[in-house]
Amino acid sequence: MKKARLADIAKEAGVGLATVERVLNDRGNVRPRTAEKVVIAAKRLGYQRLIPDLYRGSIRIEVVMVRPETPFFSRLNRAFERISASLDNSITVNRTFVEESDPKKFAAHILNPNIRRRGLIVVAVDHPEIAESLRQVREAGVEVVQIVSYTGNDRGVFVGIDNYAAGRTAGFYMSRMLRHTEGTVVAICHSWAYQIHKERVRGFSDYLAARGKAGLDFAEVLFGRDDDVRTAEILVEALRREKKIVGIYNAGGANKGVGSVLQRLPNATANDVVWIAHELNDETRRFLKTGLMTLVLDQAPETQARRALDTVLHRLGVIDVEPVAEPVPFLTYTAENIG
Structure with missing residues (x-):
């Protein structure tokens, strides 16, 4: 791959050369969404210089889960924690737990999160208000992946088993x-x-x-x-x-x-x-x-977490390899193969 130039990054990101220069030289005064485009374009083109600290963590992905006290979601949470620690410093994964029994509050959080995010990975309760909130978020430009479960008949992008x-x-x-x-x-x-x-x-x-x-x-x-x-x-x-x-x-x-x-x-x-x-x-x-x-x-929550994050990053343009789209394989255990 040839060395990426600022002009190449500007073209890839769809912004002006001056904007790229401001982002990569830590000059500030660039809208967060625009800075994200520049960071993503630079990574796609293999830009070798370090991204300035001002823009590290500029790509934020929120993972919304339920019931942290249960063994399954505790396991899924740990999987996201481990995987996010291995990601590039420009990518931040925020893990949030929302009460499953109140669909109105669940939908309200989807629509009004505490963080600015480019991607949303969500364990969705099957409820019309939650389905509508996810539709609105998608229309606003957030990449949404439903994991483990999904809403209604329109699952959108779903990562999970059959x-x-x-x-x-x-x-x-x-x-x-x-x-x-x-x-x-x-x-x-x-x-x-x-x-x-x-x-x-x-x-x-x-x-x-x-x-x-x-x-x-x-x-x-x-x-x-x-x-x-x-x-x-x-x-x-x-x-x-x-x-x-x-x-x-x-x-x-x-x-x-x-x-x-x-x-x-x-x-x-x-x-x-x-x-x-x-x-x-x-x-x-x-x-x-x-x-x-x-x-x-x-249902291999570790595989689901990895694939969900890869799916969001691919749809954002951060990684080139398209994740597997078919259902995550589930595993069968008896007393004879649990060790």
Whole structure:
């Protein structure tokens, strides 16, 4: 690559030569959005000089997540933290946690953030006001990537696993691992607030309806809001209400709540239940090792974080290589391959 000249950077950024000179020589008095264009153009062209401190961190990307106390989002947060530490100094990644239960506040934050940003990576609750806020932000020129989950039928740019396929995979393993030919199966998830939970349960149901065992009855979906206490309570009620439950598919979180109930059952009864869940963490690893949990489908949040950031940076023109567009592969774990 030939050495980049200021004129080349000006052409690439669509600004005047004087503007490029002011940015790269630390003279100030340049609008932040214009300075970002110059910084991005300089990096694309392989400009060798250091970017002045005034403009370091000028490309800001916000990552909006929910529920930092949960194992999955704690893991996703750490992934973004590690990856952002390895990025160029001109790129800053701000991580924000927003309350998932108040869509109005969630949408308000999307529209009125505390920082000026060029990119937004968001775990989106499926709600019309949030979908509208993301539409407005995109129209304002912010590069938006939805990660893990997305709003409605218009997912825009989405980074995540194929959740319908994950649900079908859970149904596949459930129907083959059951110790009994007859019985009841239940699914558990947060609620219908997340599009991905709808897809997982639909995939699970579709597989069992088409290819499940004849005596297997998919009885109901339980909504525990990913809260361990609530999940434990509704599962206890289901065990009392339904005929013999032989399979549990937890499509959401709150595995500790499910485990607390199964641990209280007589060993013979607990051993008869096939329990399939999502996300490998300390809790699910322990349940797998003890044999209480049968199988875990992990959606690789580290891969999602890397791909989401690469997608935003590519769309901003910072990197040339286009990230993979297909769904992130999910991983299957049992007691035999968790180490």
